Amino acid sequence: MHDLAIVGAGGIAEVHAQAVQETGSRARIVAVVDPDPARAAAFARRWVVPRTYASLGDLLAVERPELVHLCTPPGTHRALAVEALAAGVNVWCEKPPALSLAALDEIAASEVAGGARFATVFQHRFGSGARRLRALTQCNALGRLMVAECRTLWYRPDSYFEPAWRGRWETEGGGPRMGHGIHQIDLLLSILGPWREVSAFAARRARPTATEDLSVALVTFPEGAVATVVNSLVSPRQASSLRFDFDFATVELHHLYGYEDDDWTVTALEGHEDEVARAWSDAGPAGVPSGHLAQLTAVLDALDAGAPPPVTSADARLTLELVAGIYASAFTVRPVRRDELMDTPYYKAMDGGGVVWTDEGEPRRGQM
Numbered sequence: 267m268h269d270l271a272i273v274g275a276g277g278i279a280e281v282h283a284q285a286v287q288e289t290g291s292r293a294r295i296v297a298v299v300d301p302d303p304a305r306a307a308a309f310a311r312r313w314v315v316p317r318t319y320a321s322l323g324d325l326l327a328v329e330r331p332e333l334v335h336l337c338t339p340p341g342t343h344r345a346l347a348v349e350a351l352a353a354g355v356n357v358w359c360e361k362p363p364a365l366s367l368a369a370l371d372e373i374a375a376s377e378v379a380g381g382a383r384f385a386t387v388f389q390h391r392f393g394s395g396a397r398r399l400r401a402l403t404q405c406n407a408l409g410r411l412m413v414a415e416c417r418t419l420w421y422r423p424d425s426y427f428e429p430a431w432r433g434r435w436e437t438e439g440g441g442p443r444m445g446h447g448i449h450q451i452d453l454l455l456s457i458l459g460p461w462r463e464v465s466a467f468a469a470r471r472a473r474p475t476a477t478e479d480l481s482v483a484l485v486t487f488p489e490g491a492v493a494t495v496v497n498s499l500v501s502p503r504q505a506s507s508l509r510f511d512f513d514f515a516t517v518e519l520h521h522l523y524g525y526e527d528d529d530w531t532v533t534a535l536e537g538h539e540d541e542v543a544r545a546w547s548d549a550g551p552a553g554v555p556s557g558h559l560a561q562l563t564a565v566l567d568a569l570d571a572g573a574p575p576p577v578t579s580a581d582a583r584l585t586l587e588l589v590a591g592i593y594a595s596a597f598t599v600r601p602v603r604r605d606e607l608m609d610t611p612y613y614k615a616m617d618g619g620g621v622v623w624t625d626e627g628e629p630r631r632g633q634m
Contacts (some may be wrong), residue, residue: 267564270292271329273322273346274337275300275309278360282335283313285558292566296304299325315331322346326353332569336402339429339446341437344369347384351376354364356575357384358565361448363582365439367590367607368614374579384577385565386582392564393556395530398549399517401508403457409513409543414493416454416508418447419501424474426499433475437619441477444616447497449504452577452585454493457510461493461588462486468596470627472500477617483592495592514538528556539553590616597621597629 270286272279279298286293297317300306306318319325322334326349336343336359344364344416345356350405351373363386364370364506369587373384390396392472402408420442438445455461466483473479480498510517516533534542554560565575587604594612595602602610613620622630 267293268333268569269296269331270294270301270333270335271297271331272309272315272335272337273299273325274339275302275305276337278634279309279335279337280312281558282337282562282606283309285562287298287469288559289498289562289566293562296331296473297325297329299522302441309443322349326350326355330355332356333565333575336360339369343429344373347373348376351380351384353381354380354382356569357561358387358575359384361452362386362439362444362586362589363579363610365436366576366587366613366615367575367583370579370586372502374574374583376581383574384553384579386577387561388449388452388577388582388585389558390449390525390556391456391577392560393525394551394554395525395527396453396456396520396556397548397551397554398458399530401549402545403510407549408517411491411510411512412453412456412488413511414458414491414509416447416450416493416495417497418442418450418506418584419496419498420446420504420506421501422473427474428513431479434471435476435621437617438477438591440593440616441468441470441475441479441481441482442497443478446499448589449583450508450581451495451588454508454589455585455588456581458487458491458493460488460584461591461604462488463512464588464591464595465596465601466592468593468629470623471541480595481592481596483595485545485588495588501533515542524556527552551597553609580606594618599629 281323289340294297295315297321298309298315310318313624333356352359377384384445427433468478468481470478485493506521508519514535518531521529532546564608586618590612
């Protein structure tokens with residue numbers, strides 16, 4: 267049985283605890299960490315956790331769980347991850363894994379130094395629908411990928427930004443592109459692979475935030491595929507969707523915060539119905555919804571095998587690169603290549619060191 271600890275006893279920690287419980291006898295929560303003793307104690311009672319600690323340092327001074335779940339606000343991820351990894355403890359971290367590419371690279375360096383592993387919660391990769399599509403894309407069973415769409419159109423009221431860490435570059439890292447649409451972006455890239463160039467637009471139209479509240483991007487890929495990526499926190503009819511157009515079929519996913527097999531639709535090109543249906547049916551497992559349980563199961567499988575748990579820091583970096591590229595393009599008003607990000611201010615901060623918004627809610631042109 268794997269001994270796990272949860273750091274942060276807020277709302278997302280409940281989701282993690284439920285996933286651990288659903289693994290049955292494979293894992294158990296041995297400790298919870300939270301600076302609020304009442305919240306930690308309440309969490310421990312609900313989930314029958316034997317020990318509570320006020321800080322990660324207090325936990326690591328006493329015991330070494332095999333894996334810690336970081337369920338804290340984004341601005342704390344880097345420091346907590348580095349602390350755990352230095353102690354030789356594996357980390358499974360809520361998104362975003364870090365506030366910048368530089369911070370994620372520091373985490374990756376700590377993996378090497380401490381001999382432990384860092385993984386990010388990108389649970390949409392692990393539903394059976396995504397696994398099937400990934401397999402079909404890798405073997406070219408549906409032909410070439412031509413065009414894709416990735417949309418995260420959500421709604422958050424002004425009250426959502428009342429917690430002090432929300433809506434600030436220095437504590438959240440960005441707006442809906444970083445904190446919400448990143449899940450769909452990660453799923454997109456897990457299918458399409460590394461991107462080449464991005465052109466983007468971002469705006470702050472309605473919400474009391476220092477970041478954007480909507481953005482649109484056009485992304486190109488080395489073999490010629492093109493994808494559009496749209497994120498919003500001002501959309502009353504909320505929806506999450508992806509669409510992939512191949513030579514012989516269109517594959518679509520429509521959901522909100524998580525999907526099952528029935529949320530996927532496969533439409534074959536006329537004359538290719540039988541081969542597409544057969545390919546989809548034979549491509550992989552069925553009946554696995556996306557969610558924390560699906561990824562936690564894969565994480566535990568990796569730990570059992572002595573392998574790096576998914577999604578690795580290298581995997582997450584590809585996703586964070588596109589987020590950084592979108593911000594860089596939107597704020598400099600020019601296309602940005604993936605291979606040039608290391609040499610821009612957007613390597614160290616998603617806002618490139620500072621964004622000035624016009625009265626119309628658009629970024630002032632040419633910021634670098």
